Amino acid sequence: MENNHTNTIDYVRKQPVWAFCLLSFFTGGLYTIYWFFRGWRFLRDLYDLDVYPFWRAVFSIFFVHTFMDYINDIAVEKGHPGSQTNGYASGFVVVAIVQRFSARVVPMQYAALPLLLMPFLFLIPTVKQLNYIYEQDHPNAYLPSFSAAEAFILLLGAAVVVLGAIGTLMGEIH
Numbered sequence: 001m002e003n004n005h006t007n008t009i010d011y012v013r014k015q016p017v018w019a020f021c022l023l024s025f026f027t028g029g030l031y032t033i034y035w036f037f038r039g040w041r042f043l044r045d046l047y048d049l050d051v052y053p054f055w056r057a058v059f060s061i062f063f064v065h066t067f068m069d070y071i072n073d074i075a076v077e078k079g080h081p082g083s084q085t086n087g088y089a090s091g092f093v094v095v096a097i098v099q100r101f102s103a104r105v106v107p108m109q110y111a112a113l114p115l116l117l118m119p120f121l122f123l124i125p126t127v128k129q130l131n132y133i134y135e136q137d138h139p140n141a142y143l144p145s146f147s148a149a150e151a152f153i154l155l156l157g158a159a160v161v162v163l164g165a166i167g168t169l170m171g172e173i174h
Helices: 019-026 031-047 051-058 061-076 083-107 119-137 148-170
Strands: none
Touching: 019 031, 019 051, 019 148, 031 051, 031 061, 031 148, 061 083, 061 119, 083 119, 083 148
């Protein structure tokens, strides 16, 4: 894999792992799709790949192995020790499938249980690698934990989760 690095590459912004996890959890996984989109856009620009980042993100369950391999290769090239991407990618796929299946078969009173299955946790090593890649090319850059849009989405998602929990605890009103 030859790295065609230019200064116009739009790097995936460095992000604390806890911020990634909060955003992924409180958006019900929608942030994870956006995160994959940013990652695929970065790879497309870096390697001049003929891919559509939007579709790769939407169908991330099919492309997660390739995505993690690319990111791991770039991180190792820049001095990172690397990680076992196949295990993490397979874990992501299995947990994502189980989560979606269980969301359809779990009785309504236990509707929040599939939320406890968090496939995004298998992406943490790749988040760390993307942070490492960003740090290597932007060593002194300061970035806040959340952008303004991410903070808004986090608050909105947290409000939905809290309202859902209150609604579940109150039960049905007759």
